[in-house]
Amino acid sequence: METLASIESFVRSAETSSFSAAARLLGLTPAAISKNVATLEGKLGVRLFQRSTRRLTLTEAGEAFLLEVSGGLDTVQAALANASRNRGQPSGTLKVSLAFAFGRQYILPLLTDFIAKYPDIQPDWRFENRQVDLINEGIDVAIGGGIELSPGVVARELARPHMVLVASPAFLADKKMPKVLADVSAWDAIVRRSSNTGRIQPWQLRNKNNEQDMVEPKARVILNDPEAICNAVLMDVGIALVPMPHVRNYLQDGSLIRLLPKWYGDVGPLAIYFSSAKLLPAKTRVFVDFIVEHFRHEDLAKKFSAF
Template sequence: METFSSIECFVRSAEVGSFAEAARRLSLTPAAVGKNVAGLEARLGVRLFQRSTRRLTLTEAGQRFLDEVAGSFQTIQHALANLASAQGQPAGTLKVSMGTVFGRLYIVPLLAEFLQRYPAIVPDWHFDNRQVDLIGQGFDAAIGGGFELPQGVVARKLTPAHRVLVAAPGFLARHPLIGTPADLQEMDGILIRSPQTGRVRAWPLTHRDQSQSPLNLRVRMTMSDSEAACAAAEQGLGVALVSLPFAVPYLQAGSLVRVLPDWYVDDGSISLYYAEHKLMPGKTRAFVEFIIEQFARQGLAQRFSAV
């Protein structure tokens, strides 16, 4: 009978392609991980990895073995985690990725209530505007928009991802004749450059009646972050196209107002992502249900809708 630790070392090494990285995630030494895998290979009588100085690669036998054991291994691991929960309550380190500003504005304020409800959970929250490898990097969940949905990951929609045009009241006082999308052609624009591709996307504007129009703003400057674009627009530097959740505090304070309020850009959804398991760890289930509950209670989907 193979030990659980040997199979765990094999599965983690296969996931990340490195004994050293697997060792870091398992809080072991690379030598211990390599020894466990070598012992497993010796007992099975097959080579599971092709080893090189750069990366581990599964052999045909190794891939077949991984396909057979990975699902059962995860089920056992999650069962152990749930059984080990403090007094039957969800427990353990909760590793979550979320956008920097979105997380700070809308998720971090929920932390006190979440920990009061689940005191045995230890948040390990990562703030990054880039998509993460949910399974490969060991995240329990992620919050964001525009994620590719790999096999084994599910998405629960939290809110529409709408972008809106905003400007400072003083700027609009100097440019009072913005009544149609065509009027934007002569306006200084503060546009968003994708941090992933480096390109400024050509967004179409959508009207409340679902008709569309091209968005043609004269580029005055570009930013890679909607919150920074809001701060620039607040100074009266132009019309900014920004994600609505980032604009909400400025709109509520009156330092920015919407331009062409019947028009917006539809950028999909902001969703909660997590790995699909027959037996979801209690800490992950608690977080998913809590976030969905809070978004419904606070009406955030309605606040983030431009329609």
Template sequence: MDLNAIHILVKVVESRSFTQAAIVLDMTKSTVSRKLADLEQALGVRLITRSTRSLVLTPEGEAFYHSCQQILELLNQAEATVSENQALVKGPLKVVLPVEVGHQVLGEYIHQFLKQYPEVTMNLELTNREVDIIGEGIDLYVQIGELVDSSLVSRHLTSSKRVLVASPEYLKKFGQIRSRKDLSPPHQMIDIENNAARLPKWDFQPESGESFTLDLPCQLKVNTITACLKSCLDSLGVAVLPEFVCREHFKTGRLIHLLPEYAMPEVDVSLVYADRQLMPKRKKLLIEFLLENYHKEQ
């Protein structure tokens, strides 16, 4: 089988375009198309369904594509093994982080890693969308909250403490909140509705007595912590936010920590990736780098 054709198939799928793959491979589009057609002919099966607007892998193409990825990874590892510079770490990584985690928690460590390993290239996406780690070929993802897919590997990074907060202006308008009884209308909440983050409900656990779940009217739902924080600072309601994003606003008095005697369930933040026996060295190093350096500074 033509290994060149395997490499071309992987680039076409990753680029989602014959034109882009041709540019990356420094080939003509017609050559890329012909090589793929020859590969399909040799296999006796269609790998990609082509249209004027998109490329879609057939079920057979999907299975063959993932096998090709592993073949190329084996070849890269074999090359590294016999290379004079076995310590060289190179190749692409696809990393997806929740927006706030990328900006406020792991962004600086990602930058340090890339400076330390200049031969590594990274496609870094900051998003709060729900992702398909295996289907999208994601090397590393950060999960906020519970992991539901048992086929994935999860490495605990940290636990995020959550706090109930409101702005002084909001409390002045709608009334002070000094006890559980005060948590009733006309008070309203700002809720975070995010399919990617699996956040627990607004559960409160006092030092003694029974726990309770807060359920207030909700005028505004948002999908990011940043948007929730901004809305709370703008006095649109009470909110439950990670404690670390509120610290500076507690110091300036722009936010008030409500009912501090009640604890809320902490939210796990984990590094998640597919359980692959042949994990690239660059991916192993990134995972260990993030864990080691983050915990070192806590």
């Protein structure tokens, strides 16, 4: 196992070009990573890195060694993780990245059932509205939309949510219900700033006939979180274009009203992201299956649709 630890330290250092970054991934100190790599170099009798104060650079021997061992290392690590099945249950720390509002509303309520079913797995869930790098940050699973499919990552689609126009009954009290999109362009609106790009997201809409149109909203308030936007609409601040997962409960209880129900916006697929390794760790595999089955059983793909 000492040699395996040295090889893992080398591979992660090569992938990140840094002993410090590798240390963060492996939960060690940079000094321990450097010592492991030096031990490996001593056993092999070759120098694997050219070291400088700024970054690590692979030597020719290091590049050749990396090609030979990196894929095998992932397979061995997955095999070790899956060996826990011989004790009856998958185990280990499961690092999951979740969007704030969506994660709290739809994934966190599943926690009790998941840990009851898999008592040897320790959930380490991070609620964050940002793009994550699963491989370099050591994250097992991410649930969300628009995450870049970097090398080594795959996505399994869960649903294709739509966005709908909504307003509160009090906000509509002195207004006529709109009949066409142009009717709402002069109303105060709550618009969203993308947490990833920093840009105001436009209101691009379509209908069942695949006709497309765009509304230039009169921005009264700018927010960057869909749940905060829903709360602002409930406060009678203005209208908003909000994803169905965040607004469906408010539409069901009547606290918000959908406007122009023939029109909706696309937000792209909602997916669960994980490593593309052939031998997936058991803790990751059972969590992915657990979430996919929950979406199927609750028919969330249909519930997140505008129709």
